[in-house]
Amino acid sequence: MNVKSLLRTVVFLLILFVVIYVGTENTQSIDFRFPLLLKKPLHASAAWIYFAVFAVGVFGGTMLHSGGSSGSGRK
Numbered sequence: 001m002n003v004k005s006l007l008r009t010v011v012f013l014l015i016l017f018v019v020i021y022v023g024t025e026n027t028q029s030i031d032f033r034f035p036l037l038l039k040k041p042l043h044a045s046a047a048w049i050y051f052a053v054f055a056v057g058v059f060g061g062t063m064l065h066s067g068g069s070s071g072s073g074r075k
Contacts, residue, residue, distance in 0.1 A: 029043055
């Protein structure tokens, strides 16, 4: 993973954070259940849980996308 793609990902997540932060004005909380990692349900704002799940997906996708070979063709 190179620094440029990591920086782009961080900037993208910061922009997304601002969008989700505006959505946190909705004060409803939910119980997030994920039995593989969490013993008890996580009780938090839906916007924060959405952001966390989305951020994990973005970082995972970035690592899968940039973790390949360095190039093809030229030696």
